[in-house]
Amino acid sequence: MFSLKVQTKRLKAMQIDTQNIDHLGLVAGMCEEIGLVDLIDQAVGSQAKNKHLTYGQAVKCMILNRLGFVSRTLYRYSEYFEDKLIDHL
Known part of the structure; x- marks a missing residue:
């Protein structure tokens, strides 16, 4: 017979925020x-x-x-990247 002792630790509650980067992470990579x-x-x-x-x-x-499949003009880049996790792109 096997004896298994499992110790558990209490984990602190964490707030995790996620952002969607779609396929752009692959392109940026x-x-x-x-x-x-x-x-x-x-x-x-x-x-x-x-600059x-x-x-x-x-x-x-x-x-x-352009690969984000949006038809926005160049002067609106700040709006396009507003909801993107740009630190990872």
Whole structure:
């Protein structure tokens, strides 16, 4: 006969927030895998100091926006990425 002793610990209640990134996580992962952002930044060179994104990051955003199957114009990127978990993209 086998004896099994199981010890349990009380887990603290956690609040978990989730966000849907759909297929964009795969696309963003592939961009990272091939080093797309760095390739573009190296090819284009420097940009103005007052910009928040590099050219490579801007191109990656454009790719994600177009593959997101939305028909929004380029000037509405902030609205498109508003509900996306951009830290993981």
